[in-house]
Amino acid sequence: MNRNLYGTTAVAGVGLRQFKRGQAPYSERAALVHAIVDACAEAGLDPSDVDGFVTYGDDKNEPVRLAPELGTKELCWSMAVMGGGGGGIAAAFGSAAAAILTGQASAVVVFRALVQGDSGRLSTAVMAHHLNDYMIGAGIVAPAQVCAIRAQRMFEHHGVPASTAEEFLKACYYHGSRNPDAIAYGTAFDHDAYLASRKIAEPFRLFDCSRENDGAGAVLLVSAEKARDLKKPPVYLLGVTQGAQKGWGDLLENDDADVYASAGFNGVARRLWEQTDLTPADIDCAQIYENFSAQGVSSLVDHGFCTFESAAEFVRYENLIAPSGKLPINTHGGNTAQGFIHGINIAVESVRQLRGESANPVPGAKTCLLAGGPGSPTVSSAIFGTSAMVG
Amino acid sequence: MSVPSSRDADARFWQALGEGHLEMPRCAGCGTWHFPAVTRCGECGAWEQQWQQVPARGTIFSWTRSWHGFGGSESIDLPYVSVVVELEEAGGLRLMGLLDGAGADTAVAIGAPVVGQVGSVSYGDRDVATIKWRLAA
Numbered sequence: 328m329n330r331n332l333y334g335t336t337a338v339a340g341v342g343l344r345q346f347k348r349g350q351a352p353y354s355e356r357a358a359l360v361h362a363i364v365d366a367c368a369e370a371g372l373d374p375s376d377v378d379g380f381v382t383y384g385d386d387k388n389e390p391v392r393l394a395p396e397l398g399t400k401e402l403c404w405s406m407a408v409m410g411g412g413g414g415g416i417a418a419a420f421g422s423a424a425a426a427i428l429t430g431q432a433s434a435v436v437v438f439r440a441l442v443q444g445d446s447g448r449l450s451t452a453v454m455a456h457h458l459n460d461y462m463i464g465a466g467i468v469a470p471a472q473v474c475a476i477r478a479q480r481m482f483e484h485h486g487v488p489a490s491t492a493e494e495f496l497k498a499c500y501y502h503g504s505r506n507p508d509a510i511a512y513g514t515a516f517d518h519d520a521y522l523a524s525r526k527i528a529e530p531f532r533l534f535d536c537s538r539e540n541d542g543a544g545a546v547l548l549v550s551a552e553k554a555r556d557l558k559k560p561p562v563y564l565l566g567v568t569q570g571a572q573k574g575w576g577d578l579l580e581n582d583d584a585d586v587y588a589s590a591g592f593n594g595v596a597r598r599l600w601e602q603t604d605l606t607p608a609d610i611d612c613a614q615i616y617e618n619f620s621a622q623g624v625s626s627l628v629d630h631g632f633c634t635f636e637s638a639a640e641f642v643r644y645e646n647l648i649a650p651s652g653k654l655p656i657n658t659h660g661g662n663t664a665q666g667f668i669h670g671i672n673i674a675v676e677s678v679r680q681l682r683g684e685s686a687n688p689v690p691g692a693k694t695c696l697l698a699g700g701p702g703s704p705t706v707s708s709a710i711f712g713t714s715a716m717v718g
Numbered sequence: 719m720s721v722p723s724s725r726d727a728d729a730r731f732w733q734a735l736g737e738g739h740l741e742m743p744r745c746a747g748c749g750t751w752h753f754p755a756v757t758r759c760g761e762c763g764a765w766e767q768q769w770q771q772v773p774a775r776g777t778i779f780s781w782t783r784s785w786h787g788f789g790g791s792e793s794i795d796l797p798y799v800s801v802v803v804e805l806e807e808a809g810g811l812r813l814m815g816l817l818d819g820a821g822a823d824t825a826v827a828i829g830a831p832v833v834g835q836v837g838s839v840s841y842g843d844r845d846v847a848t849i850k851w852r853l854a855a
Contacts, residue, residue, distance in 0.1 A: 451789065458790070460722055460732075463841045464848025465800045465814035468790035472782055476802060480780040483828050526785040526797075579754050580779070580802045580812045587780070 328604040329566065334717035336424045337554035337561035339434075340370030340547040341675045345508070345666045348443055351541035355442035358543035359388055360396045363436055366545040371558035372434060377547070379404030379432030381422045383415030384669045384700075385456055388440050404432035408569070408707075410577075412453045413616055413670040413700025414591070418569035418707035420674075420697075423548040433549065439671040440543035449539040449669060461579050470618060471536055474702050475528035476580075478621030481588035482530055485635040487628075489530055491642035492620035493521060495656070496534060496663060498647035499617065503660025506686035510540070511664035535620040537662035544671030546678065551717070562681045563717050565694070566603035568595045569707035577704040590622050590701030592629035592708060599708050600631070607631045610710070611692035612655045612680055614673035615701075617662050622701035627656075630698060630708070649687040658687040670700055677711050728755035730769045735836050735847040741769040742808040751809030774834035774849050776803040779812050781826050793840035797822050801851055803832055818850040830854075 342365025344358050351358055367374045375398035380390035390405040404426040408415030416439070423435035441449060453470050467473060481487045496516065503511035524533035554561035572594030574583030586593055600606055607630060617623030624642050627633060632654060633641035641653075649655040659665040659676040666672050677695045679685050693715045699707040722732050727743075734741035743755045747764025758765050779802040787796055799820035802812050815834060820826060830853055837850035 454790075460846045461814050461848075463790065463846045464816070464839050466784060466791050466794045466798055466816055466839065467782075467800050467814060469786075469788040471786070472784055472788065472800060475782040476780045476800065479782055480828065484780070526783075528786065529783040577754075580814055581753050584810075 329602045331428060332424060332567070333565050333603060334563040334712065335551050336427050336548050337551045337563045338546055338678045338711070339372065339549050339554045339557040339559055339561065340366035340368070341678050342366035342369070342545045343542065343672060343675045345540050345542035345668060345672070348539055348541055351442045351444070355440045355445035355543070356388055356393065356396075358442055358541070359438060359440035359545070360393060362440070362543040362545040363393070363397060363438065366436065366547040369559050370547055372547065374398060375400050377434045377436050378402060379423065379426050379435030381406045381408070381419040381435060381437050382439055383408035383419045384412045384439060385452060386439055387446060388438070404435055410456070410703070410705050412456065412703050413618060414703030414706040415569070416616065416670045416674060416699040416707065417567050417697050417709035418699070420548065420564055420709050421567040421569055421707070424564055424567065427548060427550050433553065435548050436545050437548060437674065438543065438545045439669045441539065441668050442541045443539075469528075471531055472528045474619040474622050475531045477588050477625070477702055478530055478619065481621060481625055481635070485588055487624065487635050487638045491624045491638050492535060493518070494642050494644045495617065495623045495647065496521070496620050497644045499657045499661035499664040501644070501648050502658050502687045503664025506660050506665060508686070509660040509665040511660055530621070531619055537618050537667045540666040540668055542666070542668045544668055544675050546671070546674050560682055561714065562678045563712050563714070565605070565710040565712045565716060566599055567707065567709035568598040568602060569705060570595060571705050575704075588625065590625040590629045591703060591706045592626060592698065592701070595706055595708050596630045599710065603710055605694070605710060609694055610654065610696045611694050612649070612658060612689045613696040613698065614658070614677045614680075615656050615661070615698045616670045616673055617657070618700055618702070620663070623656070626698045626701045630696065649685070649689045655687070655689050658685045658689065673697060681711055681713050727757045727767070731755060732847060734769065734771070738836050739771055740774045740836070740849065741771050742805065742811055743767040743769050744809070751811050753811045753813075770808075772805060772808045775807070776805040776832060778802070778826065778828055778830045778832060779804045780828060781817065783820070783826070790841060799824065799826055801832065803834070803851055813849060815849040815851050818852050
């Protein structure tokens with residue numbers, strides 16, 4: 328166990344402002360400032376005392392530009408996770424914790440903001456990061472296609488039934504339908520409508536794809552000690568890992584054959600379990616970034632909840648829903664049914680679930696896995712826990 | 719996005735396509751095939767790469783058939799099939815490309831043999847060289 332990291336920092340506040348795509352009532356920066364102020368209000372911390380910021384996914388909001396609106400007394404930590412798009416979300420917590428634990432900052436906000444009028448379509452921005460002539464020459468110009476071609480191999484070569492993707496979505500929609508803050512609130516998942524939705528890039532249909540929202544999210548991390556003096560029950564960071572293992576990366580489809588159809592978490596997941604001394608059996612619920620349905624499934628495989636061979640048995644709707652499934656996932660609805668601001672939503676739900684504030688509570692949940700954007704050249708994962716996990 | 723430059727490690731790849739054939743890089747020190755092309759071999763530390771002409775022949779490693787008109791793909795008729803091809807004679811290296819002539823009903827399968835020839839795709843005001851593959855008879 329990495330005792331320097333395990334339970335030594337904690338989330339003290341979260342903020343999330345979400346709107347329909349293209350319909351934010353204010354600018355991207357304003358949405359972000361609102362989310363940060365919301366997170367601070369939960370904690371009972373003055374926004375001017377936030378002295379660190381970490382983002383990911385090519386967010387364009389430079390922390391120093393937020394300072395006049397937050398009243399920032401001193402900016403001490405201003406970082407962005409390189410590459411990876413949504414794959415960097417958990418890594419942002421690693422950076423924030425590193426700053427706090429080494430005394431370089433004391434109150435660090437992890438954030439992501441996205442308002443289409445300011446930053447354009449997310450899918451376009453993500454592709455601008457990755458696109459090259461090899462891809463253009465193959466007609467592969469969008470994240471849906473990049474992930475579809477991996478999903479096809481998982482289904483066709485590794486024999487994972489495509490029905491697992493639908494089961495995953497069904498669980499997301501079940502949770503979203505019961506969450507008043509979700510885009511799918513009140514909307515039941517319909518098998519026929521799923522099959523009737525138009526094809527995007529095989530094996531994906533429209534319902535297999537996440538749809539971005541306007542908005543911003545902020546998660547305030549402080550030392551465990553400081554968190555205990557703030558208003559909300561601390562949600563502890565137990566471990567976090569990021570990166571890519573040899574054989575996975577930005578390799579023009581030349582990832583090792585045994586991991587090609589994975590979500591890229593092989594080394595990240597192994598190190599996360601080693602770092603925390605926890606195993607998949609210790610995880611009570613999980614927020615799994617599903618840019619596309621199949622990548623949600625391969626993330627579960629990568630983290631060891633099942634294998635390609637046992638995926639059909641494990642990735643079943645009843646296993647994945649609160650309150651009593653073996654591993655309730657995306658308990659707010661996930662990217663597909665709650666909303667998608669480049670994944671910051673799933674970090675917020677990790678915290679709310681462990682505080683008992685989720686629309687779909689998992690009774691007695693002590694741990695929550697946060698798995699970042701799957702399939703990215705670099706990915707990251709984290710585990711959060713309640714005070715019951717910290718001695 | 720990045721546009722190829724003559725200084726890049728893969729400059730020879732694009733030159734070769736321009737000459738109408740496929741060349742892939744192999745470390746001059748240890749023989750490891752590399753793709754993406756590299757300046758330095760991460761396996762043995764050698765700085766020299768040898769480009770070898772290889773036949774555009776292999777098998778489909780994975781594929782997707784696109785039905786949605788994604789921005790940047792306007793010059794390609796929908797639906798179209800993108801493939802990742804494992805080359806037969808380049809140490810298992812894979813290349814992306816289009817399965818030429820494949821439409822809505824074309825049966826595509828992992829493992830299917832394909833042969834290719836140099837072609838191009840229009841992207842904005844540029845022509846981007848690529849390999850266009852066909853299912854082998």
